[in-house]
Amino acid sequence: MPVLEIARHGGTAVLTMNRPQARNALDLELREAFAHAIPALRDDPGVRAVVLTGAGAHFCAGGDVRTIGSGASQGDVFEGRSRIVTMQRWFDDLVDLEKPVIAAVDGVAFGAGLSLALAADFVIASPRATFCAVFARVGYVPDMAAMYLLPRAVGLACAKQLAFSARVVGASEALGIGLVHEVADAGPVLDAALALAERFRHAPPGAIALMKSTMNRAFESDRDTVYRQEALAQALCRESTYHKQAVQRFMDKEPALYQWPQSQG
Numbered sequence: 001m002p003v004l005e006i007a008r009h010g011g012t013a014v015l016t017m018n019r020p021q022a023r024n025a026l027d028l029e030l031r032e033a034f035a036h037a038i039p040a041l042r043d044d045p046g047v048r049a050v051v052l053t054g055a056g057a058h059f060c061a062g063g064d065v066r067t068i069g070s071g072a073s074q075g076d077v078f079e080g081r082s083r084i085v086t087m088q089r090w091f092d093d094l095v096d097l098e099k100p101v102i103a104a105v106d107g108v109a110f111g112a113g114l115s116l117a118l119a120a121d122f123v124i125a126s127p128r129a130t131f132c133a134v135f136a137r138v139g140y141v142p143d144m145a146a147m148y149l150l151p152r153a154v155g156l157a158c159a160k161q162l163a164f165s166a167r168v169v170g171a172s173e174a175l176g177i178g179l180v181h182e183v184a185d186a187g188p189v190l191d192a193a194l195a196l197a198e199r200f201r202h203a204p205p206g207a208i209a210l211m212k213s214t215m216n217r218a219f220e221s222d223r224d225t226v227y228r229q230e231a232l233a234q235a236l237c238r239e240s241t242y243h244k245q246a247v248q249r250f251m252d253k254e255p256a257l258y259q260w261p262q263s264q265g
Contacts, residue, residue, distance in 0.1 A: 004033035011048035020056025035090035049197035062111025098209030104193035115144035
């Protein structure tokens with residue numbers, strides 16, 4: 001069985017980390033599978049949204065501690081640095097994927113598993129999901145962009161508290177601090193994630209891509225830079241086939257192709 005399963009549900013690609021016996025911990029094989037899968041999703045116009053989840057009872061327990069502890073994957077200090085840099089490359093591709101990404105989190109999202117959740121645009125958790133920036137417990141600093149993404153999700157002071165303490169956060173607290181966007185109380189978390197992904201079936205892919213690309217860089221861009229990006233993006237959207245067809249539907253008094261349900265956030 002592949003360690004990263006890829007399935008299609010209409011326009012949604014579902015990536016399932018498939019190492020349930022290890023709580024889907026990221027070993028070398030799984031990291032390499034991500035590195036190959038993400039460019040394929042990026043280049044497939046039929047993929048309108050991506051759902052990331054884990055097989056079995058957990059999302060991802062982080063790095064494979066047994067491999068780390070054995071030292072089997074590392075040589076000298078520069079080989080260790082190279083391992084992190086290589087991981088950062090494919091992780092950046094996931095963060096910058098110009099399509100909506102939804103993390104469906106059940107069970108633990110610890111360490112690098114927390115980072116994978118943070119890479120998503122939306123995080124939906126089961127009531128029993130738990131999150132932890134566990135790195136300090138083994139004398140590590142947060143990696144896989146956690147020190148970049150966590151403050152942006154929950155604020156700097158809260159991010160420091162979570163990283164310094166390495167404490168476990170439950171689903172309801174995660175919702176309250178902005179780490180999670182929704183807790184799926186009514187049914188399986190994957191079903192809730194797929195339902196959210198389905199909302200993007202008729203979304204304007206070009207506009208979504210430009211929004212995500214600009215917003216992902218908004219915190220380190222000055223206002224003038226964002227203004228220029230906004231102007232260019234809007235000029236591109238105005239000439240797009242999607243926009244012209246949407247305007248024609250409006251003129252013909254037809255309902256908009258893309259409408260978010262009013263009763264849901």
